[in-house]
Amino acid sequence: xxxxxxxxxxxxxxxxxxxxxxxxxxxxxxxxxxxxxxxxxxxxxxxxxxxxxxxxxxxxxxxxxxxxxxxxxxxxxxxxxxxxxxxxxxxxxxxxxxxxxxxxxxxxxxxxxxxxxxx
Numbered sequence: 824x825x826x827x828x829x830x831x832x833x834x835x836x837x838x839x840x841x842x843x844x845x846x847x848x849x850x851x852x853x854x855x856x857x858x859x860x861x862x863x864x865x866x867x868x869x870x871x872x873x874x875x876x877x878x879x880x881x882x883x884x885x886x887x888x889x890x891x892x893x894x895x896x897x898x899x900x901x902x903x904x905x906x907x908x909x910x911x912x913x914x915x916x917x918x919x920x921x922x923x924x925x926x927x928x929x930x931x932x933x934x935x936x937x938x939x940x941x942x
Contacts, residue, residue: 833869833927834872834873836873836874836875837873837874837875837876838875838876838881841876842876845909845910846874848909848910849874849906849909850866851909852905852906852908853865853866853871853902853906854867855905856898856901856902856905858888858892858894858898859894860893863928865885865898865902866929867928867929868888868927868928869923869927869928870885870886870887870888870898870923871883871884871902872884872885872919872921873919876912879912879913880912880914880915881906881907881910881912881914881915882914882915882916882917883902883903883906883914883915883917884916884917884918884919885899885916885917885919886918886921886922887918887923888923889923899916902916903915
């Protein structure tokens, strides 16, 4: 997984290179899944760390905001189901080894939460 130099902590998904036509539908599908405690979706939170499509299978690397997230299994299963629906291929989810932090959120969302000062 390469990091996007224009957006720190936003990885470039491998599928962006070999299946760019699937990226927007995939992102929209992942935006329909929200963490019920936080109220933000998987893309906003930066939980999808990679998407790999090889032949007729897909693998998503995903992290959680905390390893103890009570909704983790539900979020992972919802992501798998939505991905299979939009990508039209069997999908597996692997847990990434990164620790989530606020810098992984979509640009500007931390400011909306008052997490980063502008002074």
